[in-house]
Amino acid sequence: MTYEPSFFIEKIMRIFEEGNIIFVKDGYQYSAEDIIFKCLKNNRINYSEEKNEIRIEIPNNDGLMLCSEPCIDVGVEFDVIVITSTSQLKLKYFEYKQQDINNPLV
Numbered sequence: 001m002t003y004e005p006s007f008f009i010e011k012i013m014r015i016f017e018e019g020n021i022i023f024v025k026d027g028y029q030y031s032a033e034d035i036i037f038k039c040l041k042n043n044r045i046n047y048s049e050e051k052n053e054i055r056i057e058i059p060n061n062d063g064l065m066l067c068s069e070p071c072i073d074v075g076v077e078f079d080v081i082v083i084t085s086t087s088q089l090k091l092k093y094f095e096y097k098q099q100d101i102n103n104p105l106v
Contacts, residue, residue: 022067023074029067036078052082 023030030038039056058064060075 023076024065024067024071025063032078035064035076036080039078040080040082047082047084049084049086052084054080054082056080 021032023032023035035058036056039058040054045052045054056076056078058076060073062075064074064076065071066074
């Protein structure tokens with residue numbers, strides 16, 4: 001079965017207008033925020049302090065689908081700004097424990 005390009009545009013625009021963008025991958029549903037968080041968590045990114053501009057690209061052949069009737073294979077790009085800062089926690093107290101196991105000190 002083949003679909004006209006206008007069919008896909010109509011489906012995608014309807015989903016965007018409703019504001020309910022749901023993606024499907026491996027049988028699970030994800031929001032855009034879920035996908036962004038998962039990508040940021042799984043990629044080893046060295047964040048600098050303050051503002052980090054990151055582009056997340058998921059290619060069309062990665063199995064991500066836009067949840068509609070019918071579901072559509074999609075590739076997506078997200079431009080994300082991650083703001084980091086450092087803070088120091090005030091240490092009120094700490095505890096030191098020493099344990100002997102079979103006589104040697106561990």
